[in-house]
Amino acid sequence: MSQLCLDLRELPQRSGATLQRHVTYTVGEEWTTPVAHITPGVELDMDISLQAIDQGVLAHVRTRVPAEAECVRCLDRVDLTRDVDLYQVFYLPDERDKLVADGDEDAAYEPVIEGDAIDLTPVLRDATVGQLPLQPLCSEDCLGLCSTCGEPLRDLEDDHHHDVVDPRWSALAGLLGEVKETT
Structure with a gap:
């Protein structure tokens, strides 16, 4: 019972x-x-x-x-x-x-x-x-997570960024390194 x-x-x-x-x-x-x-x-x-x-x-x-x-x-x-x-x-x-x-x-x-x-x-x-809330927030101004590294944005520097190379251009990035070495 x-x-x-x-x-x-x-x-x-x-x-x-x-x-x-x-x-x-x-x-x-x-x-x-x-x-x-x-x-x-x-x-x-x-x-x-x-x-x-x-x-x-x-x-x-x-x-x-x-x-x-x-x-x-x-x-x-x-x-x-x-x-x-x-x-x-x-x-x-x-x-x-x-x-x-x-x-x-x-x-x-x-x-x-x-x-x-x-x-x-x-x-x-x-x-x-x-x-119960459908979209709970820790605070209204929560910044969330960095979409690249997954760290909380509140813990990162304001200028936090990641140099991301489009995989379609990755072969050319290798050539750019070779060009810099020959000049």
């Missing part, structure tokens, strides 16, 4: 009733995008409010999530923090089925109450990963 599988038996079954929880959740598997991730073992302190509604339960989750990324320009590590403020309805199975029957195709993908519990893990993961 997930740490974020919350028992609803303490939540009164009348619309508007609320239940407050403070939960510490340890991320069990890496939550990731191609350039950023939340490491397994990270502990998230969460304030959770559950409110009974006619269709099921409205969950409100607030937490702060530390993440790591790689700067897309210089490849340095970037530490990120994202504030997550998530609202999610968990439908009673019959209520979700009614929505689908009434033509709401998206309702088929909404989470449901299973037995007397809801599992916040998938919706929290999706909300958190959705906030």
